[in-house]
Amino acid sequence: MLTYLVSPFILMTLTVFFGMILGTIRFRKFSFSTSGAMFIGILIGWRVVKFLKTIEPNNEFYDTAQNILSKNTIDKGFFDLFLILFIASVGLLAAKDVGRVIKAYGIKFILLGFVITFIGALTTYGISLIGPKDNPYLYSGVYTGALTSSPGLASSIETATMHSSELVEKYDLLSYSEKQKILNILGENAHLNTENTSSLTEEQKNNFIKIAEAGVGTGYAVGYPFGLVIVIFAINFLPIIFKIDIDSEKILLAEDLKNNSKQNDQRIKEVYFDLSAFTLVCIIGYFIGILKISLGSLDELSLGSTGGVLVSALVLGHIGNIGSFCFRMNNRILGILREISIAYFFAIAGLRFGYQVVVSLTGPGLTLVVASIFIASIALTLGFLIGKYVFKINWVMLSGAICGGMTSTPGLGAAIDVVGSNEPAASYGAVYPFALIGMVLFSNILNHIV
Numbered sequence: 001m002l003t004y005l006v007s008p009f010i011l012m013t014l015t016v017f018f019g020m021i022l023g024t025i026r027f028r029k030f031s032f033s034t035s036g037a038m039f040i041g042i043l044i045g046w047r048v049v050k051f052l053k054t055i056e057p058n059n060e061f062y063d064t065a066q067n068i069l070s071k072n073t074i075d076k077g078f079f080d081l082f083l084i085l086f087i088a089s090v091g092l093l094a095a096k097d098v099g100r101v102i103k104a105y106g107i108k109f110i111l112l113g114f115v116i117t118f119i120g121a122l123t124t125y126g127i128s129l130i131g132p133k134d135n136p137y138l139y140s141g142v143y144t145g146a147l148t149s150s151p152g153l154a155s156s157i158e159t160a161t162m163h164s165s166e167l168v169e170k171y172d173l174l175s176y177s178e179k180q181k182i183l184n185i186l187g188e189n190a191h192l193n194t195e196n197t198s199s200l201t202e203e204q205k206n207n208f209i210k211i212a213e214a215g216v217g218t219g220y221a222v223g224y225p226f227g228l229v230i231v232i233f234a235i236n237f238l239p240i241i242f243k244i245d246i247d248s249e250k251i252l253l254a255e256d257l258k259n260n261s262k263q264n265d266q267r268i269k270e271v272y273f274d275l276s277a278f279t280l281v282c283i284i285g286y287f288i289g290i291l292k293i294s295l296g297s298l299d300e301l302s303l304g305s306t307g308g309v310l311v312s313a314l315v316l317g318h319i320g321n322i323g324s325f326c327f328r329m330n331n332r333i334l335g336i337l338r339e340i341s342i343a344y345f346f347a348i349a350g351l352r353f354g355y356q357v358v359v360s361l362t363g364p365g366l367t368l369v370v371a372s373i374f375i376a377s378i379a380l381t382l383g384f385l386i387g388k389y390v391f392k393i394n395w396v397m398l399s400g401a402i403c404g405g406m407t408s409t410p411g412l413g414a415a416i417d418v419v420g421s422n423e424p425a426a427s428y429g430a431v432y433p434f435a436l437i438g439m440v441l442f443s444n445i446l447n448h449i450v
Helices: 008-024 033-052 062-070 076-130 137-146 150-169 176-186 202-241 246-259 263-267 275-290 304-319 331-362 366-390 395-405 409-419 424-449
Strands: none
Touching (some): 008 033, 033 409, 076 366, 137 150, 137 366, 202 331, 246 409, 409 424
């Protein structure tokens, strides 16, 4: 019976069901909408993991429990699948306007991508100066988590590996304080009594590298869900706090885009739905995402499956037709697919991170929780203020651009719900690649200076 109750199908579907019920509850102008599935997922995920951890080795369900725990409740394959389906559908929905959006806002989106990631990195560095020093690699992990960047996490881990390897290899040449710092991280302070300490053993070197990598991963795991929550709340409440009339912003945006419209859009045929074309978007996007671009000494950049599929959807959707493949599909069908996929993605995110979130709120990870909330809040708020009052970007576009700068695909789902339009996906797609470059650059720097 236990196997059926904790099956991925039951957990995901129940979470979506109750999440959508939560999403229909309104608090004045605010509602969780589809993101309600994530908050329900956090509660269910926490309770499921807590229960599974109580099953003893002599219990007949022990192997089942361990198998589920090893997959972090829900296999990551489901996480990636629904994320790709969501980003492909919103990319195709926004594709017909992407050319006009870039023409109208171009350089502002590029700058905003770097501004948000830089502010996040600067805030992280400031926190590291006053925060605990047990494992300084935690901070680059919290940074990538607070800005919800999976590609940033991959880059940060790789950078941490290289940086920690360099430190232990040149250990003999380091100063006393630098050696003390390494041994503090290793938890071996008592072994350092003079400046003429012998070299580290191979075991110590390997342990230090593993601790560095684990620090990044732990920081990300704690920071990600809270960064995600901050983005969702901000997208919902910023228009209320700053008294932004969304309907008026949509009318103004329509006028701006009309001035930059292209006549040949009318000649591109639209179909009800083309499954072959949709699948092709996902396949091409996936391979674009795994391509690596060298940034010299600053590591390599890859868009990841999210960025790759988004680029593929925007480009192919903008082109419209290639041979028998039609990438312009009915908005209603794509909208339904978008809503289903983001609801399940939110549910899976909550189920996978729920236990970590609750434990972090009640345990030693509370410091990292506060740091991630602070980093996400500062980066997002200043990004909004610069975008709104310096760059004068329309809120409909700015909501997607902020999510792109935070590399937050779930945030994009919230933005689309709040503004009631698919246009935020175009600005998200324009900002996202530059935000990723910023994430790679600044996470690299943090690992070297913290």
